[in-house]
Amino acid sequence: MRFLWLVFINACAVGISIACVNFYFQHSWLHFLVTFAISFAISFFAFYYLFQRYIYNKIKLIYKLIHNLKLGKDLKNALGEKMSDDPINDVEQQVRDWAKEKKREIDALKDQEKFRREFLANISHEFKTPLFAVQGYIDALQDGMMQEDPEMAMQFLTKASQNLDRLAFLIKDLDEISKLESGQIPINYQKFDLVILIKEVLDSMEDKAKAHDISLVFKEKYHSSMLVKADREKIRQVLVNLTSNSIKYGKTQGNTYIRVYELFETVLVEVTDDGIGIDEKNLPRIFERFYRTDKSRSRRIGGSGLGLSIVKHIIEAHQQTINVRSTEGMGTTFAFTLEKIKS
Structure with a gap:
């Protein structure tokens, strides 16, 4: 529609210009109207042909090519698709979106x-x-x-x-x-009691916690059975890494809390310490390989700097989520979800 209006306006401009010139010499309105009609008709078809062949089709082709590139299609299929009736306007939007x-x-x-x-x-x-x-x-x-x-x-x-x-x-x-x-390490899904696994991990970390004068707290209300579907050994690794981190960066005579919450289809596990915490600007990068918020202190404490990255990969391989929240000087909480088995 916009294309036809463009041809019509240009044809009118040419027709009026030629008719005015003829009127100047002939001083006849009849000649003016006849000249305008003939000039308009010739100009309309001439402009329509030229615009259609050299402008409209070119723009339409560009539109189709961009459209197919955005969809990831082969360029040879570009000409075979039905496109918009207003490709001039559409190609502008396509180029903006593409840019x-x-x-x-x-x-x-x-x-x-x-x-x-x-x-x-x-x-x-x-x-x-x-x-x-x-x-x-x-x-x-x-x-x-x-x-x-x-x-x-x-x-x-x-x-x-x-x-x-x-x-x-x-x-x-x-x-x-x-x-x-x-994906070379498969996830061996199995049904197991998460509470029993947490107790096993805490027992294995008890000596390390005592050496740092930190108490591991897993309250009695969480001691009822809680069945989940996951790779038991990989989730053990997740819990060990998170608990070990909480001990490394916890404060003397502090606590590490393990909490479990039953949600609708998942179980939420939280590992919380009351240690040095993490600066807010460092939180988005905490799961990156080798990223350390305090490099001098981290290297003095030890570790490969890959623990949290491994934790994130394991949880995401289970198609679950992990996140962190922290306040500098007050402590840090890592939370992850697991698929719950409905009883």
């Missing part, structure tokens, strides 16, 4: 590139620290320490062994994350 979509893609690629650079820098540092330590201890032993000071040599060997263990632990965690992301 916005491409900008989002570019921003996402920039974020991914930034993450890649940070990841490579972090993994390089994580590997270099134990490797350089082992290299230093071995160099000292090769320089004759075994004969000069056997006791110190044994201490160096012990520290070298600890650094090698850290390196092996780091490689193991990286391998596990890689397999989780690629």
